[in-house]
Amino acid sequence: MPGPGEFELIREYFSARFQASTGASGDQGVVLGIGDDCALLTPPAGKILATSVDTLVAGVHFPADARPDFIASRALRVNLSDLAAMNAEPLWFTLALTLRQSDPEWLEPFARGLAETAKQYGITLVGGDTTKGPLSITIQVTGACEKPLRRDGARAGDTIFVSNQLGASAAGLPLILRERDGSIKQKEQAYLAYHFPQPQFAVARAIGPYASSALDISDGLLGDLGHICAASKLGAELNLNDLPVAELAYSMNADTALETALTGGDDYQLCFTVPEKHLDIVQNLQLPITAIGTMHREPGIQCTLNGKSWQPRSTSYRHF
Ligand SMILES: [Mg+2]
Numbered sequence: 001m002p003g004p005g006e007f008e009l010i011r012e013y014f015s016a017r018f019q020a021s022t023g024a025s026g027d028q029g030v031v032l033g034i035g036d037d038c039a040l041l042t043p044p045a046g047k048i049l050a051t052s053v054d055t056l057v058a059g060v061h062f063p064a065d066a067r068p069d070f071i072a073s074r075a076l077r078v079n080l081s082d083l084a085a086m087n088a089e090p091l092w093f094t095l096a097l098t099l100r101q102s103d104p105e106w107l108e109p110f111a112r113g114l115a116e117t118a119k120q121y122g123i124t125l126v127g128g129d130t131t132k133g134p135l136s137i138t139i140q141v142t143g144a145c146e147k148p149l150r151r152d153g154a155r156a157g158d159t160i161f162v163s164n165q166l167g168a169s170a171a172g173l174p175l176i177l178r179e180r181d182g183s184i185k186q187k188e189q190a191y192l193a194y195h196f197p198q199p200q201f202a203v204a205r206a207i208g209p210y211a212s213s214a215l216d217i218s219d220g221l222l223g224d225l226g227h228i229c230a231a232s233k234l235g236a237e238l239n240l241n242d243l244p245v246a247e248l249a250y251s252m253n254a255d256t257a258l259e260t261a262l263t264g265g266d267d268y269q270l271c272f273t274v275p276e277k278h279l280d281i282v283q284n285l286q287l288p289i290t291a292i293g294t295m296h297r298e299p300g301i302q303c304t305l306n307g308k309s310w311q312p313r314s315t316s317y318r319h320f
Pocket residue numbers: 081082085215216218
């Protein structure tokens with residue numbers, strides 16, 4: 001059991017680790033980092049700040065027995081994905097960590113995984129808090145943008161795109177939870193998709209000047225595209241023959257692969273819309289993106305497969 005002052009040590013532990021990792025681009029604007037009552041930060045001149053917070057609870061948002069460095073990677077990456085989805089460049093983050101006990105064998109790899117991920121994306125830890133209780137991780141990220149990509153900018157006739165492939169994380173979840181066995185290749189694909197989602201900064205930066213709306217797909221394409229529809233007061237039609245379904249979704253279960261790609265969670269790919277006038281430019285940007293449908297005035301999302309109307313069995317995200 002942690003004694004009084006032990007959580008003070010954790011704070012020291014993170015301070016030391018993250019002060020050693022300074023030099024990332026996000027260090028810009030840090031007047032005073034970890035250690036005082038507040039961090040002191042200077043926003044980049046002329047930019048808009050984007051901020052988002054997310055809590056991940058053990059046993060709800062990640063398996064409690066997952067590797068601590070994997071947990072840290074996922075926790076920071078899912079938050080970074082929200083910055084990417086707004087076309088914001090990462091600057092700073094804060095961490096609130098709730099732990100049952102102060103265990104160096106858990107904390108050391110967790111802090112290392114967090115520092116490695118932070119360094120990779122140029123984001124700097126500027127403050128935090130630790131408390132005692134069931135394991136949960138809250139991260140607040142702040143970034144800066146010039147032209148934010150909002151959900152409410154789509155217009156009827158805009159083309160809908162997604163980045164990369166969908167469905168790998170949801171399809172691989174039974175392997176992560178060890179409910180099912182799979183090949184080494186399948187397990188690798190599942191671990192990469194689930195614990196190392198790739199915030200789509202490069203795609204967001206490239207489409208930023210041309211897209212009319214965007215978000216990151218965290219709860220499944222149908223549900224998240226529904227957010228763009230609701231915010232933009234429109235509907236959508238999707239051609240499922242064009243949907244980029246991840247190889248792992250097919251290899252886990254070919255019968256449900258399409259449904260998994262449409263409604264599974266945790267993809268962290270971008271879904272965005274592009275007006276007709278910018279379509280040629282966006283399609284010639286050499287990006288890993290696929291056009292999958294069109295925004296229209298009629299409410300709701302209509303799906304077509306092989307020229308016929310297609311209904312998913314559910315649109316909800318599976319929490320475990
Ligand atoms: Mg999001």
